[in-house]
Amino acid sequence: MAILLWNNRDLASMTGLREKVLFILLSILMVATFGRVSFVVSEIILLLWALSVARMAGDRENTDMNLAMAVWFLSYLFMHSFHPVKVDRYLITVMPAVAYGISLSIRETAGIIRWKHASDVLSALVALLMLTSAINYLAGMPDSYGIVEAEKEAAAWLMEHDPAxxxxxxxxxxxxxxxxxxxxxxxxxxxxxxxxxxxxxxxRDLNPDYYIYWTDETPLPSGYRVIYSRRGVAVAERMNMTG
Incomplete structure (x- = not known):
């Protein structure tokens, strides 16, 4: 990204004062409001920022695609910064933008180095890094996960306890x-x-019929009684629930 910005540094001298001011204001606003307002507002500011960049870039080659991928990645980053649940597999949704960014970075870097084998070497290094990361990740995965087994048992018990x-x-x-x-x-x-x-x-607004929770991490709200508890997982039933 830094290399791409450096290669397009002449945009600042080719655009009018209005475009420059708009770009600077939106950049400051995007950074200043991040984490302080709804992520929806942050996404809207991001889109306006991208449009200001597109206006400054004009008809430059690949501007639309580069911006689309940048917005894809940044919007993912913004949303998941706010999202309370983060799981490794969620990265799949942004992999096309990451892959595009890696390819673009290799091309831009190779263009600066000006060596005919630069692109091949950089591609090989990135592939080696990704392969090493994948092997290390797989090696660290446990063969069995106690939390999963305990939760599966609780779910199976509830399905048998209440067919409805x-x-x-x-x-x-x-x-x-x-x-x-x-x-x-x-x-x-x-x-x-x-x-x-x-x-x-x-x-209370939801008023669930059943509440499944980890007993050592989550306290049980009043008005519920535990009907199942095993291996740290409990199932609680609302006291006034009717069949």
Whole structure:
């Protein structure tokens, strides 16, 4: 990215004062508001920033594609900076932009080095780095994961306990995981000690029939009784729930 900006540094001298001021203001606004406003607002500012760059660049080669990939990557980065749940597989959604950025970086860097084999060497180094990273990641994966087994057992027990579970409102401190295990949408409701009042209010608005949680991490809201507890995972039922 730095090399690409350097190679296009002449944009500052080729554009009018209005375009420069707009670009600078949007750049400052994008940085200053990051993490302080809704990520939707940040995404809108990002889009306006990209449009200002496109206006400055004019008809330059590949400007549209470069900007599209940059916006793709930055919008992903913005959204997942706000998202409370981060999982490794979420990176898949931004891999096309990452791959494009790597290819563009190799091309721009090779153009500066001016050696006929620069592109080949850089590509080989990137491929080696990615392969090493993948091997290291796979080597660190455990053969068995106690958390998964305990959660699967709790989900299986609930399905057997209440055959009509698919019609119930179910919440969990690990909603995405139990959505997978139960085959139905499970709301995420986690009790954060530093925001307990807000979490309880959020929980009461949903008023779930069942709450599945890790006993050593999440306190149980009042009005619920534990009907299953094993290996650290508990299933609680709303006391006034009718069949």
């Amino acid at each position: 579970y698919s019609e119930r409102i179910i919440a969990s401190d690990r909603g995405p995981a139990f959505t997978w295990y139960l085959g139905k949408y499970v709301f995420t409701r986690k009790m954060h000690p530093d925001r307990m009042e807000l979490c309880i209010e959020y929980f």
